[in-house]
Amino acid sequence: MIEPRLGAGLRDYLPAEAIVRQQMFDTIRSVFELFGFVPLDTPGLELEEILTGGDLNFKMQIFRARLRNEEENLSLRFDLTVPLARVIAQYPNEIKLPFKRYQVGKVWRGEKPQAGRFREFVQFDADIVGSAKMSSDAEIISLMYETMTRLGISEFLIRVNNRKVLNGLPEYVGFDKEQTTEVLRLIDKLNRFGWENIAGEMKDKLGFSEQQLSLLKSFLDFQGDNQTETVKGIKKLMDKSPTAMEGARELEEIIENVRALGVPDEKWTIDLSVARGLGYYTGPVFETVLTNLPTIGSVFSGGRFDDLIARFSTTSIPATGASVGVDRLFVALQKLGLVQTKRTVAQVLVLNFDKESELVCQTIVSQLRRAAIPTNLYLGKEETIKGQLAFAIREEYPVVVLIGSTERERKSAAVRDMRSRTQTEVAQTEIVIKVKEILNL
């Protein structure tokens, strides 16, 4: 016998969770489609060079996938953005720009297994390809707002920044431009590890002085009274960096557009400490935190990646987008008590006690299904009313239909409302009507 178990960092979703998770997917998809995004599907397996960009120092831990006696270097994708960039470059005739696509799928990373971090998880991405306009980035922010709201989450904040503003940091703080990547990487860790820790690392590894640290700290903490005031402040602070000034102007355009799209000011903020870890971002970056559960990190993040597609194409194509970390979000909602588990999708259980009634029961099941009412026949081993009713209660069926010997003779059935615990005898031809009445259909 082989012990039934999973590898490290992997998890199952049993129905009690899978039913509500499925509803979460449906909601996200309906919002993404409302925003005009169309679906795309690509394989989980990609050629390794596509994923790493041929970078020999590629740092993310990815899973190599191999067949015996085969030469191809395949790996499991670690996100849905790189495959999108490949697709855009690969099908220039089929895909017309601008192109708004969504994709939902599993991705794999060799993360150290820990709470809320998995080695296989689902991402739900929306991206706009072929538009350099800030109205596109605003649309992504609007999408993030609408998605979170429709998921029934009210306590969230979308934090927005611009990599171009951050690229003005070498001038502002006074450090070598080549240290920028490392500085951004540390800033990205600010929320998880706190200022003391990242300041320590900047001192030790990058040789930052107290004065530099204090300048950086005041920059990261900077907040105006509202989005417009924050950008005014950025312009004052960074007026020596043309790149940062361009970033600030982009943020101004985003503000106008996000407001026109009806996103309330209090649900989003411009926050200079948002860096986002991934290397390919070039402009606006976004993340979404749950304000009553900040430790879980961002659940919906993204940014502009104007150079990524050029990895696979001679044409440079701008793009922006964001991704819901569905599994992390699900864990968060569970922690917040916002996930109502459900044991069944069926509304009716038809009990079955004897061979003589079995075919009548099947006919009833078939009638109920034809009336679009999700229905199950009891297929288990319990032979008593008590045993089968206990199953119906545990599996939370709202309605039970049963045929005892009396009902069989009278060609009737008992229809039981499990919530009010009342039972009515009806003719077998009237079952659908009675069930609809109980279910308010």
Add this chain to the structure above:
Amino acid sequence: MIEPRLGAGLRDYLPAEAIVRQQMFDTIRSVFELFGFVPLDTPGLELEEILTGGDLNFKMQIFRARLRNEEENLSLRFDLTVPLARVIAQYPNEIKLPFKRYQVGKVWRGEKPQAGRFREFVQFDADIVGSAKMSSDAEIISLMYETMTRLGISEFLIRVNNRKVLNGLPEYVGFDKEQTTEVLRLIDKLNRFGWENIAGEMKDKLGFSEQQLSLLKSFLDFQGDNQTETVKGIKKLMDKSPTAMEGARELEEIIENVRALGVPDEKWTIDLSVARGLGYYTGPVFETVLTNLPTIGSVFSGGRFDDLIARFSTTSIPATGASVGVDRLFVALQKLGLVQTKRTVAQVLVLNFDKESELVCQTIVSQLRRAAIPTNLYLGKEETIKGQLAFAIREEYPVVVLIGSTERERKSAAVRDMRSRTQTEVAQTEIVIKVKEILNL
């Protein structure tokens, strides 16, 4: 620059296909839920011993998946049935039997790449665990019928057999019991390779005589006038094999139940040549062929697997189910011209010619979306009406909203019905009403 391409046997679904494929998934899921199946999700990565059952002679080519410097032997799953068996054994307290679950997900096999065969493909499975009753198997057949019908396919035939009947072949044909697996494997190839080829192999490899071959052939070809007559015939032919007789009695029960469930006799048949390749089947087996495209093979198959769960558990738990080969089915429907591609999910494109109108346009977009009408703002580079309208036509938008300088001054908008090619000027506050009128909402 890295060439954008895919590994062998892998494929992308661009939106024109992905939109309709998504609808196909939705339809399948809605039928499965109507039948009371609940969703389950398990990882694509499983421990290798789970997948192979520790069988050192495991023959299917599977993808091993490895992280650098890690010891775990993980592989990509090749079906959704083995993971189901693991789950049933792993969570005895959470999962109450009988248990009806559906699962949709990618599976991976090292197939030789060829038309309609992929190395990564989606399966959509429904299984009933914990019921030995033939009413469960009948339910699977009913599910297959209903799913195919709701997918808009009318030219199909569900072929049913019972492994127990086939297990009577050694007595009937007169060969060694130990050759049964190999005989079944060859029978499974009958439709693809034809009788001449498999008879040749039986002669060469198994030493079958002409008389044996002729007995086998007459058995495989045997068909009564209807399901009941076929079973009567089986009982006459196989009366010396108790196993085969039990199989025939099971088929009788299935016939009654399938009829009670309202499946028309002409959409299914009992066919003694159905064997199904997978080793774990123990009783009734099912497959679905498209009668106007038989070469593509079965698109929805399964069977009873009463012993599989015992691989992971000391309790023996019966189970039956079937799986839609979604990608193969999709290829088939394309070949039959039953797939209507679609370029967009949005109903309205709001054009945008100038910076001055951009925010008004965004407000209109937001209003339409709030009215549940999927809408896109034009985000591309075309600056002329002609260019943006050409985009709207190519992407097949039914409605276009545009604001030229006249409309901007009058706080109005032109709403264009792209199908009738008529255009109406309405106040900006009336756009939603006008669009709904055009779309009949």
